[in-house]
Amino acid sequence: MTAAILLSALAMTLIVGVRYLAVSGGFALATRLRSPGLYTGLDAQMRREIAWSLASAAIYGIPAGIFAWGWQERGWTQIYTDVGAYPLWWLPASILAYLFVHDTWFYWTHRLMHRPRWFRLAHAVHHASRPPTAWAAMSFHPVEAVTGALVIPLLVFLIPIHVGGLLAVLTIMTVMGVTNHMGWEMFPRALVDGPLGRWLITASHHQRHHDRYKSNFGLYFRFWDRLCGTDGGLGDFDTGKRNLLTSCPKQPPRHCDVTVA
Ligand SMILES: [Zn+2]
Ligand SMILES: [Zn+2]
Secondary structure, three states: OHHHHHHHHHHHHHHHHHHHHHHHHHHHHHHHHHOOOOOOOOHHHHHHHHHHHHHHHHHHHHHHHHHHHHHHHHOOOOEEOOHHHOOOOHHHHHHHHHHHHHHHHHHHHHHHHOOHHHHHHHHHHHHOOOOOOHHHOOOOOHHHHHHHHOHHHHHHHHOOEEHHHHHHHHHHHHHHHHHOOOOOOOOOHHHHOOOOOOOEOOHHHHHHHHHHOOOOOOOOEOHHHHHOOOOOOOOOHHHHHHHHHHHOOOOOOHHHOOOOO
16 A cells, blocks of 8 residues: 555656646747747756756655545545536536635745745745746745645545546646746737736736735736735836846845735
């Protein structure tokens, strides 16, 4: 039994790691084709981003592997495979529920991690990417990775979700994690600046968080940022990059340690 759990944890770590390398690699390539030179001079930073991200892959993969084993062997979790087991409307509703809970958890833990003590202990690793690249998606200190790794494994115990819905949640999580850091906006301006963009977080929104530190703490939705007065609007990639490179000193970024209490 122990061997089976270990094997499952190892398999999940590999899946998360390979998924990260494939998605980040794909968008890094797209970045090179679209904006050659955008990551020039960031080679050492990208190597650090990849190293932290692969360490995070193990931290994400181990609990996921244990719960995957429990789901298969012990019937743990509320994951279902028969799409008719719940009304059809529950399929999109469950996906939204997962994203909303994840977003809520992320927003508040993220705000906490911008308090000076927590920032120095855990979150400075993520903000050492200036400006972030497509490889920064999982570039977290292990303490931060643990807080992120527990949400979905806990949710599968509490909220029923079809296995396909779970796959959709994980895909959205991965793609948005990568693209929000890659340094350009892939969604059309009409969407980003339109009514939907007022509530959804894409690269333009998260770029401003990496630029200014004091606003834009959300993950998928702008709901909490808007409700709590921490929404700083959308970033501008060109000036954003220039500001980052000229106004932020090398670590430790003392003035960047300050936080919204
Ligand atoms: Zn942050
Ligand atoms: Zn970030």
